[in-house]
Structure formats: C-alpha cells, structure tokens
Amino acid sequence: MPNVTVRGPVAPHTAEALDPVFTVAGLSVFYGEYEAVREVDLTIGNREITAMIGPSGCGKSTVLRCFNRMNDLIPGARAAGKIMYHGEDLYGAHVDPIEVRRRIGMVFQKPNPFPKSIYDNIAYGPRVNGMKGKMDDLVEEALTQAALWDEVKDKLKQNALSLSGGQQQRLCIARAIAVKPEVILMDEPCSALDPIATTKIEDLMQELSRDYTIVIVTHNMQQAARVSNRTAFFTADVDERGERHGRLVEFDETSRIFTNPTDKRTEDYITGRFG
Numbered sequence: 001m002p003n004v005t006v007r008g009p010v011a012p013h014t015a016e017a018l019d020p021v022f023t024v025a026g027l028s029v030f031y032g033e034y035e036a037v038r039e040v041d042l043t044i045g046n047r048e049i050t051a052m053i054g055p056s057g058c059g060k061s062t063v064l065r066c067f068n069r070m071n072d073l074i075p076g077a078r079a080a081g082k083i084m085y086h087g088e089d090l091y092g093a094h095v096d097p098i099e100v101r102r103r104i105g106m107v108f109q110k111p112n113p114f115p116k117s118i119y120d121n122i123a124y125g126p127r128v129n130g131m132k133g134k135m136d137d138l139v140e141e142a143l144t145q146a147a148l149w150d151e152v153k154d155k156l157k158q159n160a161l162s163l164s165g166g167q168q169q170r171l172c173i174a175r176a177i178a179v180k181p182e183v184i185l186m187d188e189p190c191s192a193l194d195p196i197a198t199t200k201i202e203d204l205m206q207e208l209s210r211d212y213t214i215v216i217v218t219h220n221m222q223q224a225a226r227v228s229n230r231t232a233f234f235t236a237d238v239d240e241r242g243e244r245h246g247r248l249v250e251f252d253e254t255s256r257i258f259t260n261p262t263d264k265r266t267e268d269y270i271t272g273r274f275g
C-alpha cells in the first residue's frame, strides 16, 4: 500500500461539501495542433489547498496556467471546454484577462523578484492598479502575511535580489498578495529551495489557506501530502501515433489519494512503481 505519510490537514470537508471556486469541465488544452491535455473535469474548493501531481509532461502546469489565463500569453495555445469561476465563464468574451490575473495571482518555480527594492516589489502591483500615495501599511501587511516582515523591515530599500532564494520566494508571495487576489496559483514554488526554506513556504501556505484559495503544482508527493486538502493526480496517455496527452486520473481528498486511491495508476505513482 502507499507509504506516503499524510501530515497535512485532513480535508475539513467531504467531497460533497466542496465549495467551488473553479469548476472545470471537459478542459482540453492545445499548443498549435498538439493536444497537451485532454478533457479534464475538476473542482477547486474555496480556501482549500489543491495539489496537482503527476509525472513530468502530463500537463499540470498547462492546466494551472488556464486558471488565470496565462496560457493566453503563449502563441498558439488554446483552451477548449469550460472553466467556470464563481459560476462565470473565465474565458467568456467580456472577461478581462488582466483583471483575471489580478484576482488569481501566480507564484513561479524560480523566485522572480523585480530588480528593485523590497518595498517597490510589493508596491508595484497596487500602483499599476491605480493606487496612489504612500503604501507603507499595505507593504507591511503583505510582507507580514508572507511571514517576511521581521526579516526585512529594516532594509525595505535594499534590492530584492540581495535576499536569499527562500526570502525571494516569500517576497514573490507577498507581491502576489499585495494586489488582494482571491486565488494564488503556485507552480512548483519550492523546487529551487533548500529544505528549511521549503518548510517555511509550506507553513506559509497553510497560514494563507485561511484567507486564500491555493492551487499548487508539485513534483514532491510528500509536499502534496503535507500541505493539501485535495489532490489531483494526472498522467499522460500515449496514442496510436505515439503522442502524449495529459489526463486527470483521480481527484479526491488528499488523505484518500495517499492512503486508499481508487485508481491503480495513482497507487503505482504514489508508491513509486511508476513515474
């Protein structure tokens, strides 16, 4: 049986009680002619952490980027099917992708602060969104929420690139929070970090999930087990022409995925027999 320890929160709700923020139905994503992801149905619960796991190339990042329309920025990328966000079609003609990305923020694999001061990294988003004047309170609040304030409060004018990798990633989380999003998407946020910095980000995610809906792509199954309420396991099928197409195999409460998965492919993956 699977031997991954579930140390994170046991999902507070049963699957029936899931309070949907996103409802994904029949989502397929293409890069040009290539169908990278096929017919995904998935629901993301409010103020939960949802982990997306699976072998390399099965489309986790592709699906994640659909949640804030980042794929729109990739030439030739196209999504088919539906993603409803609070019951509204995220890809509807009247929806402004810039506003979507304000409400649904993203943190990337490699910390990517701007080459500006710590303060300006946080103030940048609100300024772009039209906020004027001093932003001291907002900067403090975002850095506090990202568990970074105590470490940087005396050097807010210092260049953000002088921070350690883990601090830079928390700064990126603070930058995402500063524009008051509802959802934070995280694409392997700890893969460039050491174990101590990783633990800090994981603790922070738990804290943030009180106020935010979080979706995380991770290669680290222990991490998914530790932090998430629900887990989506993806894999890739190979068709008769040898092309790989990502698919969602199983989506359930994390405790169930790691202790009693329904699908043999999930069990093989989490026990290390495959992937």
Ligand SMILES: Nc1ncnc2c1ncn2[C@@H]1O[C@H](COP(=O)(O)OP(=O)(O)OP(=O)(O)O)[C@@H](O)[C@H]1O
Pocket (backbone or CB within 6 Å): 031, 036, 054, 055, 056, 057, 058, 059, 060, 061, 062, 063, 074, 219, 244, 246
């Ligand atoms: N910009 C792109 N243009 C063309 N194909 C792409 C692009 N991005 C991803 N793909 C392809 O789509 C498929 C899914 O990629 P994706 O990065 O979403 O998978 P993943 O599960 O996140 O992988 P990994 O775990 O290695 O990051 C892969 O075959 C990949 O080569």
